[in-house]
Amino acid sequence: xxxxxNARILLDPKEVPKQWVNILPDLPTPMTPLINxxxxxxxxxxxxxxxxxxxxxxQEVSQEPTIPIPKELREIYxxxxxxxxxxxxxxxxxxxxxxGEEIKIFxxxxxxxxxxxxxxxxxxxQAYYAKADGIxxxxxETGAGQWGSGLSYGCSLFNITCxxxxxxxxxxxxPGRKILMRSYDGEVHASPSRFTESGRSYYENDPxxxxxxxxxxxxxxxxxxxxxxxxxxxxxxxxxxxxxxTVVGQETQQQLKKAGIDQPxxxxxxxxxxxxxxxxxxxxxxxxxxxxxxxxxxxGVEPRACPxxxxxxxxWDYGDSAKKAPILKMHTLGHNFIPSPIHxxxxxxxGIAPIVSxxxxxxxxxxxxxxxxxxxxxxxxxxxxxGILPAPETNHAVKEAMNQALKAKEKNEKKTxxxxxxxHGYFDLLAYKxxxxxxxxxxxxxxxxxxxxxxxxxxxxxxxxxx
Ligand SMILES: *Cc1c(COP(=O)(O)O)cnc(C)c1O
Numbered sequence: 001x002x003x004x005x006n007a008r009i010l011l012d013p014k015e016v017p018k019q020w021v022n023i024l025p026d027l028p029t030p031m032t033p034l035i036n037x038x039x040x041x042x043x044x045x046x047x048x049x050x051x052x053x054x055x056x057x058x059q060e061v062s063q064e065p066t067i068p069i070p071k072e073l074r075e076i077y078x079x080x081x082x083x084x085x086x087x088x089x090x091x092x093x094x095x096x097x098x099x100g101e102e103i104k105i106f107x108x109x110x111x112x113x114x115x116x117x118x119x120x121x122x123x124x125x126q127a128y129y130a131k132a133d134g135i136x137x138x139x140x141e142t143g144a145g146q147w148g149s150g151l152s153y154g155c156s157l158f159n160i161t162c163x164x165x166x167x168x169x170x171x172x173x174x175p176g177r178k179i180l181m182r183s184y185d186g187e188v189h190a191s192p193s194r195f196t197e198s199g200r201s202y203y204e205n206d207p208x209x210x211x212x213x214x215x216x217x218x219x220x221x222x223x224x225x226x227x228x229x230x231x232x233x234x235x236x237x238x239x240x241x242x243x244x245x246t247v248v249g250q251e252t253q254q255q256l257k258k259a260g261i262d263q264p265x266x267x268x269x270x271x272x273x274x275x276x277x278x279x280x281x282x283x284x285x286x287x288x289x290x291x292x293x294x295x296x297x298x299x300g301v302e303p304r305a306c307p308x309x310x311x312x313x314x315x316w317d318y319g320d321s322a323k324k325a326p327i328l329k330m331h332t333l334g335h336n337f338i339p340s341p342i343h344x345x346x347x348x349x350x351g352i353a354p355i356v357s358x359x360x361x362x363x364x365x366x367x368x369x370x371x372x373x374x375x376x377x378x379x380x381x382x383x384x385x386x387g388i389l390p391a392p393e394t395n396h397a398v399k400e401a402m403n404q405a406l407k408a409k410e411k412n413e414k415k416t417x418x419x420x421x422x423x424h425g426y427f428d429l430l431a432y433k434x435x436x437x438x439x440x441x442x443x444x445x446x447x448x449x450x451x452x453x454x455x456x457x458x459x460x461x462x463x464x465x466x467x
Contacts, residue, residue, distance in 0.1 A: 002099075007090055009106075009255040011083035016074050019066040021246040023282045023355060024239065026065065026289050028362040031239070032354055034060065035327035035462055037318060042467050043326055051224060051232050052240075053129040059240040067243065073128045076157060080120060081113040082247060086255035086418075089401075091385035098405050102414045105405055106264070107421040108252045108280065111388060115180065117423030118276045119150030119235055122244035126233050127154035133231075137161040139223045140233040141191065141216030144170055144345030145177025146391075146423060147235030152186030165191040165199075165219040169210040170345060176427045191216040198222050198322060212338065213349065214321025221324045236273025237319065237328070237353045245279025248420060253283055261416055263293040266404050268419035270396035271300040271309065271367070272346045274353030280420040282355075285364050298365040299404075300356065301396040303375075305443040306339040308332055308352045309360055309367040313454050316462040317351060327460050330357045333450060334457030340443035342372050343431035344392040368400060371442045375399045376435045379425065391423035392431045 024031050033042040048057040059067055069077075089105040098105075110118040130138055138155055141164070142148030148164035155162035164186050171178060171190040181188050189195055191211045192202035198218035202209045224232035234241060256264060267284050269277030277300045287293040302310055312331040319325030321335050332351040339348040359365045375395035382398045383389040390398055401419040408415040425432070434440040 002090060004090065006259065007088050009086040009088070009258050011251060011254060013078040013083070015254065016077050016082045017069065017247050017250045018074065019068050020243045021250060021283050021286060022062055022064055022067050022243055023286055025063045026286050027358050028289065028364070029358060031358060032329040033467060034238070035316065035460070037323050037325070037327050037460070040327070040460060040462055051221070053126060053135060053231050054133050055129040056126060056240045059243055060238060070128070073125060076124055076128065077247070080124060083251045084112050085109045086252055087386070088259070089386055091387070092382060092402070093405070095381060095385040096402060096405055098409045103405050103408050104416045105401055106256070106416070106418040107401070108248055108418065109421050110248060110276065111421055111424035115146070115149040115153050116426065117146045117150065117391065118245060118248060118279060118420070119147050120153060121247055121279065122235065122241045122275065123150040123154030124157065125244045127151070127158045127160055130160055130231055131158040135160065135229055135231050137163060137230040138233040139163040139220045139230060140235065141165045141167070141213060141220045142170070143167050143213050143348060145174050145181070145427065146346055148186065148188065149177055149180045149184070150235065151233055152181040152184035155186070156184040161187065163187040163189070163223060165189050165193065165216040167191055167211040167213060167216050168208070173430070174427060191219050193219060195219070196222045212321065214335065217320035218322035218324050236275040236349070237351065239355055241275050242278035242282065242353050242355050245275050246282045248276070248279035249281060249283035252280065252418060256418065263287070263296055264416040264418045265297060266415060266417045267296060267298045268397050268400050268404070268417065269300060270347060270393050270422060271302050271352060271356065272393060273349045274300070274356040276420050276422040278353055278355055281359070281365060285359055288364055299400060300365055300367045301400045302367060302369045303342055303344050303347050303396060304369045304371050305342045305445055306333065306348050307369045307445065308350060309356065310369050311445070311450050312351070314357060314361065316460050317457065318460065319351070327462065328354050330354050331360070334453040336457055337453045342392070342443060343428060344372070344375070344396065346391070346393040347396065370396055370399050371444070373435070373440055373442050376431060376440060378402055380432065380435070388421070389425045389432070390421065391425040392428050394422045394425070397422070
């Protein structure tokens with residue numbers, strides 16, 4: 001008999017993790033530093049601390065295996081949305097015809113945060129540290145609007161001004177996200193804007209310029225350098241963001257234990273900049289590296305329209321197209337890469353977190369990719385089976401979990417599969433509408449286009465012997 005009282009595995013608010021898991025000291029090969037785009041050398045502490053909150057810069061390079069979460073921040077996590085539930089996907093298992101105890105599917109529900117995704121896990125931490133540093137404004141860019149809403153919410157809790165440069169194409173396409181940010185008193189500017197040097201020339205040439213993440217990053221970084229009291233905030237890619245997200249994987253481990261599972265067989269997450277995947281994967285990856293769970297399979301999922309890990313080159317590259325953000329060593333499609341307009345806006349970044357690149361190169365994790373149509377279809381099936389309509393980004397993980405379950409059934413294998421449900425899709429209904437009306441299309445990136453984007457990118461030449 002199925003025990004539906006065990007379908008949602010909950011933790012007590014007091015079980016919010018007391019620390020974050022820092023994978024840096026356990027990585028099989030050393031982590032590469034952030035490079036200053038001005039001189040091609042590792043960014044000195046003072047420079048990085050002029051851009052990001054100070055504590056975050058310390059965390060970026062820390063070699064401590066765990067970093068304590070301040071008590072006040074744990075309380076804010078608890079008051080806001082943590083711990084989040086882990087669900088046994090009974091409905092999905094039934095829909096796939098894999099019901100029983102041989103194949104188990106679990107998902108960690110990060111969509112229950114106030115803004116509907118995992119983004120507040122780092123937004124709350126960054127706003128907390130900014131407040132502690134006496135900073136009174138955080139500025140950032142946003143594409144689809146998930147990160148902008150997360151940070152606006154975080155800043156509202158700490159009475160800090162939040163300014164968001166939102167790519168104009170999204171600003172017009174997703175008015176709901178803009179309204180949500182404004183509800184938290186976030187200042188939202190369509191980018192390119194007339195408020196910065198970096199945006200003005202584009203804006204004056206064409207007030208309807210659709211913008212890009214590259215331009216929005218340049219505007220946000222420029223804005224942050226206006227005053228000592230302003231800092232720039234990032235929602236993915238860098239080490240400290242991946243670190244903050246490890247509450248996700250740690251809670252999942254505790255919850256699986258409550259369900260009588262020592263270690264899952266397969267761990268899955270979707271990958272844009274790599275933060276929600278890292279948050280889920282890092283605690284499991286550490287167990288794998290240390291030999292405590294050598295056989296665990298950890299899979300990151302990308303869109304076929306933007307496969308930075310599966311098809312990109314591992315090299316030094318700029319974080320943004322304007323070359324103002326730090327240079328990172330990562331899998332990249334080139335900083336000028338303009339992805340097709342897929343609905344999974346959060347997965348359209350040209351690179352990936354250096355932590356993810358490192359784990360991939362060392363064989364700790366693997367990567368795969370899916371098409372837009374098949375992932376939206378998976379999302380519709382998930383909605384019918386489990387009730388929540390997933391974000392287009394999240395659907396990549398949903399699709400892979402379904403594939404793995406069906407594969408296990410075919411091979412008559414016992415598998416426990418767990419995936420991160422990074423967010424809901426209630427601000428992304430247009431994607432589903434287009435699917436229903438047959439307007440949605442696949443974008444496959446040809447090998448030729450990928451090579452051209454990488455070759456044309458004039459990657460920075462970094463002298464690694466100097467550090
Ligand atoms: C932002 C976002 C992503 C992609 O970002 P990562 O840093 O790769 O996690 C994925 N899912 C949702 C719901 C998002 O909002």
